[in-house]
Amino acid sequence: MEDLTQEEWVTQLEHDENAVILDVRTDDEVQEGIIPNAVHLDIYKGQEFIxxxxxxxxxxxxxxxxxxxxxxxxxxxxxxxxxxxxxxNLEGGILKWEGDLIDIE
Structure with missing residues (x-):
């Protein structure tokens, strides 16, 4: 595992043909917006998450x-x-995110 600043995360992601963005927040948090193309898996779901x-x-x-x-x-x-x-890992999470977010329908 490696912690990346937002700048490092975005730069590395842009050049990664094998990338998957993973959002591990709760369902309620995701309703506030999600990074485009992210897959949502709620870490609080325990064994289901595993x-x-x-x-x-x-x-x-x-x-x-x-x-x-x-x-x-x-x-x-x-x-x-x-x-x-x-x-x-995105250091600071979505609170520090300066990129686009999309609404979940």
Whole structure:
């Protein structure tokens, strides 16, 4: 796992053909907006979250964020334990995000 500043996260993501953006916030938080193309998996769903992680392609590079960066850091640690080699945590989470957000319908 690697913590990246927003600038590092965006730059690396732009040049990564194998990238997946992962939002680990709650359903209520996601209603406030989500980074475009992000996949939503709520870390607070416990075993269901773990099961959803198992269904993901471990060969991809995951760019993970939450509200403040704490839960996404935990998610990256869990992913590392499950055998994911590349999980990048967005420092400061969506609170520090300056890019676009889209509404979830």
């Amino acid at each position: 099961n959803e992680l198992h269904s993901l392609d471990k060969s991809k590079n995951y760019y993970v964020y939450c509200r403040s960066g704490k839960r996404s850091g935990q998610a990256c640690s869990i992913m590392a334990q499950l055998g994911f080699e590349n999980a990048y």
